[in-house]
Amino acid sequence: xxxxxxxxxxxxxxxxxxxxxxxxxxxxxxxxxxxxxxxxxxxxxxxxxxxxxxxxxxxxxxxxxxxxxxxxxxxxxxxxxxxxxxxxxxxxxxxxxxxxxxxxxxxxxxxxxxxxxxxxxxxxxxxxxxxxxxxxxxxxxxxxxxxxxxxxxxxxxxxxxxxxxxxxxxxxxxxxxxxxxxx
Amino acid sequence: xxxxxxxxxxxxxxxxxxxxxxxxxxxxxxxxxxxxxxxxxxxxxxxxxxxxxxxxxxxxxxxxxxxxxxxxxxxxxxxxxxxxxxxxxxxxxxxxxxxxxxxxxxxxxxxxxxxxxxxxxxxxxxxxxxxxxxxxxxxxxxxxxxxxxxxxxxxxxxxxxxxxxxxxxxxxxxxxxxxxxxxxxxxxxxxxxxxxxxxxxxxxxxxxxxxxxxxxxxxxxxxxxxxxxxxxxxxxxxxxxxxxxxxxxxxxxxxxxxxxxxxxxxxxxxxxxxxxxxxxxxxxxxxxxxxxxxxxxxxxxxxxxxxxxxxxxxxxxxxxxxxxxxxxxxxxxxxxxxxxxxxxxxxxxxxxxxxxxxxxxxxxxxxxxxxxxxxxxxxxxxx
Numbered sequence: 380x381x382x383x384x385x386x387x388x389x390x391x392x393x394x395x396x397x398x399x400x401x402x403x404x405x406x407x408x409x410x411x412x413x414x415x416x417x418x419x420x421x422x423x424x425x426x427x428x429x430x431x432x433x434x435x436x437x438x439x440x441x442x443x444x445x446x447x448x449x450x451x452x453x454x455x456x457x458x459x460x461x462x463x464x465x466x467x468x469x470x471x472x473x474x475x476x477x478x479x480x481x482x483x484x485x486x487x488x489x490x491x492x493x494x495x496x497x498x499x500x501x502x503x504x505x506x507x508x509x510x511x512x513x514x515x516x517x518x519x520x521x522x523x524x525x526x527x528x529x530x531x532x533x534x535x536x537x538x539x540x541x542x543x544x545x546x547x548x549x550x551x552x553x554x555x556x557x558x559x560x561x562x
Numbered sequence: 563x564x565x566x567x568x569x570x571x572x573x574x575x576x577x578x579x580x581x582x583x584x585x586x587x588x589x590x591x592x593x594x595x596x597x598x599x600x601x602x603x604x605x606x607x608x609x610x611x612x613x614x615x616x617x618x619x620x621x622x623x624x625x626x627x628x629x630x631x632x633x634x635x636x637x638x639x640x641x642x643x644x645x646x647x648x649x650x651x652x653x654x655x656x657x658x659x660x661x662x663x664x665x666x667x668x669x670x671x672x673x674x675x676x677x678x679x680x681x682x683x684x685x686x687x688x689x690x691x692x693x694x695x696x697x698x699x700x701x702x703x704x705x706x707x708x709x710x711x712x713x714x715x716x717x718x719x720x721x722x723x724x725x726x727x728x729x730x731x732x733x734x735x736x737x738x739x740x741x742x743x744x745x746x747x748x749x750x751x752x753x754x755x756x757x758x759x760x761x762x763x764x765x766x767x768x769x770x771x772x773x774x775x776x777x778x779x780x781x782x783x784x785x786x787x788x789x790x791x792x793x794x795x796x797x798x799x800x801x802x803x804x805x806x807x808x809x810x811x812x813x814x815x816x817x818x819x820x821x822x823x824x825x826x827x828x829x830x831x832x833x834x835x836x837x838x839x840x841x842x843x844x845x846x847x848x849x850x851x852x853x854x855x856x857x858x859x860x861x862x863x864x865x866x867x868x869x870x871x872x873x874x875x876x877x878x879x880x881x882x883x884x885x886x887x888x889x890x891x892x893x894x895x896x897x898x899x900x901x902x903x904x905x906x907x908x909x910x911x912x913x914x915x916x917x918x919x920x921x922x923x924x925x926x927x928x929x930x931x932x933x934x935x936x937x938x939x940x941x942x943x944x945x
Binding site for chain 1: 805816
């Protein structure tokens with residue numbers, strides 16, 4: 380599709396990849412990695428750099444470092460955001476990337492895309508106060524404010540399609556097998 | 563023509579008792595045969611469809627060899643060798659017309675469902691009275707799923723419906739059957755080489771429609787009003803619990819938006835052509851349950867049975883010609899398979915959006931048979 384829309388997403392490369400991977404499922408297998416180190420208290424540092432994909436080991440241009448801690452109301456030092464808040468970071472950035480990609484593909488020029496996220500969390504679960512309360516979020520609410528050359532209906536369709544193709548939305552809404560080993 | 567059972571076999575044996583066609587009677591037409599009964603806007607029962615197809619068999623004097631199983635189709639030097647339960651047939655060309663719905667598709671985690679819960683597919687299901695006592699979990703919200711959920715709920719049972727991506731449609735729009743609009747506006751005539759994403763369009767689930775007296779809409783709001791509990795797409799079984807997706811709202815949004823776009827298309831067509839129809843309508847968005855359950859204990863006795871309305875797949879185990887893709891579907895271009903002289907009819911969007919409807923076969927068949935005749939003529943000229 381030839382458009383004059385410039386959202387900065389190389390949709391052609393994504394469409395080419397989709398075509399190329401149709402008959403090469405092995406090349407589509409990626410492994411994302413993170414490594415963490417305990418600092419002190421509930422403070423830890425997690426780094427992300429290397430990953431595997433398209434048949435070989437790869438790396439980001441630079442290493443990213445994420446500090447996680449708990450806020451002072453949890454009697455912690457607040458050296459970083461709470462681990463569960465990283466889930467909101469992941470969801471917000473994934474859905475936003477989806478909105479930009481879908482808009483580019485559909486020829487919709489974006490002017491601004493803002494999202495606010497709220498995760499409702501009953502901490503009685505993690506504190507073991509009540510076994511009927513779950514540890515994780517009870518509900519996550521995402522609100523998008525999008526300014527674009529498109530009707531309200533088209534913008535709603537962008538947001539719906541971005542959820543449909545979002546890795547993090549899927550990871551949060553569907554169960555995933557998690558194995559935790561001690562090496 | 564080779565038929566494993568009797569003429570109209572699947573209509574005789576693979577439909578539940580209350581089954582009716584989604585298409586109104588006036589759309590049930592085959593070359594030289596149209597509905598001439600008293601109720602053109604009604605919907606045929608499976609028995610009436612059987613009679614209709616039998617009528618066509620008699621009219622065309624089609625040479626049908628009934629009670630004949632095909633066990634193998636192989637390429638030969640000048641065509642194909644077809645092995646049947648009644649001997650071998652050598653032929654220059656083969657048209658596969660066995661359809662895309664030979665086997666119910668059931669997800670692999672069905673094996674993890676506790677044995678205390680009875681599992682049925684639409685091919686096993688006949689009527690609510692034959693199910694064990696207790697609640698029923700219906701999986702899938704296409705035409706089959708919504709119809710069976712409604713019927714089971716009306717029988718007095720608690721019903722939970724697991725909803726993934728679906729196609730929402732009103733039964734009537736602006737006073738006309740919604741399938742009248744699909745026909746008249748040309749949506750059904752969209753060709754396979756014009757549809758933007760053909761692979762996706764072929765996978766489209768059947769619309770949430772029921773054919774019945776009163777022409778009522780059977781969307782998720784109708785089911786909610788009947789007391790059917792909606793949950794997200796069934797994702798996994800863990801420790802005897804069914805785990806459902808938390809993405810229910812988005813599958814509602816996707817279906818509501820797609821329906822609105824389709825109604826916009828109808829309105830635009832009506833604006834240009836001025837048919838005798840009522841004013842435009844818009845429908846309430848799908849109501850989101852206060853809090854949809856994410857897990858269900860399958861051992862607790864709440865659910866006595868599961869009905870898998872999770873679609874169907876074709877069965878090509880007899881086809882010994884390398885023309886299937888990695889997912890077991892026939893590779894073909896408009897019904898012309900990737901093996902000279904091999905053809906297909908009656909598959910989703912084979913040549914048009916209406917390819918899998920009774921009245922959709924004629925145009926497809928004419929084009930596919932043209933190609934087949936050309937193939938035979940080419941052979942003759944060359945030989």
